[in-house]
Amino acid sequence: MALISPSQSSDCIQAHTLHLPASSHETCLSVRFTYGTAFADTHEQLHHSEVEDHKLREHENLRRFVDEIRCPKTGNTVDLKDHHEIDTLRHLDDGIYPPKKIVVPPFVIDRTSVTNSDYSRFVEDTKWVTQAEKNGWSYVLDTLLEVRNLDHLLDPHDDHWIAVPGAYWRNPLGPGSGVNGTLEEHPVVHVSHKDAAEYCKWRGKRLPGDREYEAAARGGKWGDHFRYEWGDEWVEGKVNVWDGEFPYGWNEGGDGFSENVGDEWKGTAPVKWGGENGVGCYGMIGNIWEWCRGGRKKERPLRGGSYVDTVSGEYNHAVSCAMRTHLPGEATAGNVGFRCAGSVKRPKGHYEEGEIRNRNKSKLLSNEL
Helix, strand or coil, rough: CCCCCCHHHCCCCCCCCCCCCCCEEEEEEEEEEEEECCCCHHHHHHHHHCCCCCCCHHHHHHHHHHHHHCCCCCCCCCCEEEEECCCCCCCCCCEEECCCEEEEEEEEECCCEHHHHHHHHHHHHCCCCCHHHHHHHEEEEEHCCCCCCCCCCCCCEEEEEEEEEECCCCCCCCCCCCCCCCCCCCECCCHHHHHHHHHHHCCECCCCCHHHHHHHHHHCCCCCCCCCCCECCCCCCCCCCCCCCCCCCCCCCCCCCCHHCCCCCCCCCCCCCCCCCCCCCCCCCCCCEEEECCEEEEEEEEEEECCCCCCCCCCCCCCCCCEEEECCCCCCCCCCCCCCEEECCCCCCCCCCCCCCEEECHHHHCCCC
């Protein structure tokens, strides 16, 4: 496969896309881009982001949230302590990295998130038992439940997430809910980091790296200012995010997932809903948070945002192609899933401009994504 050569480099991004058959389930990329430039504009994220003097500081939403931090309102204080409890969905170290130009070595990534149908075949073949099944419960957004049982336990940091007994990937809303029929092509949820990694291993793949995910999520739009896979301006009907007032003004906007118009689903959308991006991937922003490789057991990275996140960041997270968060690796919830990725072998001794080599071991440090 052809790789980016130094003569192709510029201040912007250069990428090589291997044109796979239209029927392929993968996209192959080797990309050079400025990492961490699609800003994250919530209070917690800005406390973790070195963006004060960056040109993205000029963006209207970012300026508004920075000003709120300077003059905090009651209840907007941020606790930066580590939270490693398994029994909570409190997001750990949210944010974006200080912008820097990086090279992501060649990799392949699945065009869609893993579906319930996909995961069912894995379970049938391996008899795998997920973390949620072992726990006997998993977190479900309360507005998805027809009846809220007063005996249900609440997430201590977010009482809109309920620990529902019997909720797991096959029964995403609890006993009797099921995934057969309309949910077969929806993303599998209620899976832990290990549940996801084991599926990838079964497929002969792995979870995507944090930087790999962002490279694919940008969809060919790798300029410094681009917040979404299609550009910098929000477009209705392309991403499954929360459109109304959270938590009970359910999706009043234009993504089509409204409780009020009789849709056959609430919460997740089919993995191919909204169309593919510029590199052939679906659903890299919104719908579900997706596990990435790396981190520690108590702090694993996720990318993409989900159906409970918003455009502005007024509620939950502000979705963008650079949005990231961390959760304990054993956490499971109805908005957390994954997709598979894989490495591409390069010619021996071939290094890209900007990559760092360990002289003693001759390893590409930039491969450790």
